Amino acid sequence: VQLVESGGVVVQPGGSLRLSCAASGFTFNIYTMHWVRQAPGKGLEWISLIDGEGTTYYADSVKGRFTISRDNSKNSVYLQMNSVRTEDTALYYCSKEHSTGWPNLDCWGQGTLVTVAS
Amino acid sequence: SSELTQDPAVSVALGQTVRITCQGDSLRNFYASWYQQKPGQAPVLVIYGKTSRPSGIPDRFSASSSGNTASLTITGAQAEDEADYYCNSRDSSGNHVVFGGGTRLTVL
Numbered sequence: 281v282q283l284v285e286s287g288g289v290v291v292q293p294g295g296s297l298r299l300s301c302a303a304s305g306f307t308f309n310i311y312t313m314h315w316v317r318q319a320p321g322k323g324l325e326w327i328s329l330i331d332g333e334g335t336t337y338y339a340d341s342v343k344g345r346f347t348i349s350r351d352n353s354k355n356s357v358y359l360q361m362n363s364v365r366t367e368d369t370a371l372y373y374c375s376k377e378h379s380t381g382w383p384n385l386d387c388w389g390q391g392t393l394v395t396v397a398s
Numbered sequence: 399s400s401e402l403t404q405d406p407a408v409s410v411a412l413g414q415t416v417r418i419t420c421q422g423d424s425l426r427n428f429y430a431s432w433y434q435q436k437p438g439q440a441p442v443l444v445i446y447g448k449t450s451r452p453s454g455i456p457d458r459f460s461a462s463s464s465g466n467t468a469s470l471t472i473t474g475a476q477a478e479d480e481a482d483y484y485c486n487s488r489d490s491s492g493n494h495v496v497f498g499g500g501t502r503l504t505v506l
Contacts, residue, residue: 326494
C-alpha cells in the first residue's frame with residue numbers, strides 16, 4: 281500500500297494550486313480518502329474527505345476555498361486549493377481510511393509542502 | 399464541541415508505564431484513534447477502534463476510554479517510543495474528523 285503526494289509549490293496569497301495523491305496496492309475505489317495538513321512545528325489538522333461514491337466533507341477552515349475530488353480510473357485523489365492564505369502553509373498529507381472505516385487512517389503518504397508567501 | 403484536548407508534553411522513565419489522554423465531547427459517542435509521529439516522518443496509526451492495534455504495532459500499546467476521555471497507555475516505554483502522539487475521532491456531527499493538539503512524549 282502506497283500513497284504519493286505531489287503538487288506542492290510556493291504560491292502567492294490569493295493564488296491557486298492542485299495537489300495530487302497517487303495510490304497503489306489496494307482497491308482504491310472502495311476506500312474513503314482524506315487530506316490532512318501540518319503547519320511547520322504544529323499539530324495535525326484534518327482538511328477534507330471523499331468517500332468511494334464521491335461524498336465530500338470539509339473543515340470549516342477551508343470550506344468554500346478547497347475542493348477534494350477523485351478519479352478512480354487513475355487511483356488518484358486531488359485537492360484543488362483556491363484563494364490560498366498564508367495560514368495554509370503546511371505539509372499536506374494524503375491518507376487512506378482503515379478497513380474498519382474512518383477516522384482510522386492506516387496509510388499516509390510522505391506529504392507535499394505548500395508554502396504561501398509573497 | 400468539536401475539539402479534542404491533549405496535554406502538550408509528558409515524560410516517562412525508560413521501562414515505566416505512561417498514559418496519554420485525549421478529552422472531548424465527541425468521545426462520548428465515537429472511539430478515538432491514536433497516531434505516533436516521529437520527527438520528519440508521517441504519522442503512524444497505533445490504535446484504532448476500542449483497543450485494536452494494526453499489524454506490527456507492539457502490544458505494549460493499549461487504549462481505554464471512559465466518558466469524554468480516551469487514553470493511550472504504553473506499558474514498559476522504550477526509547478523508540480519517544481515521539482508526538484495524536485488522537486483523532488469524528489466530531490459531534492459525525493461528518494468531520496478532528497485531531498487533538500498532540501502530546502510530545504519524552505522517554506528519560
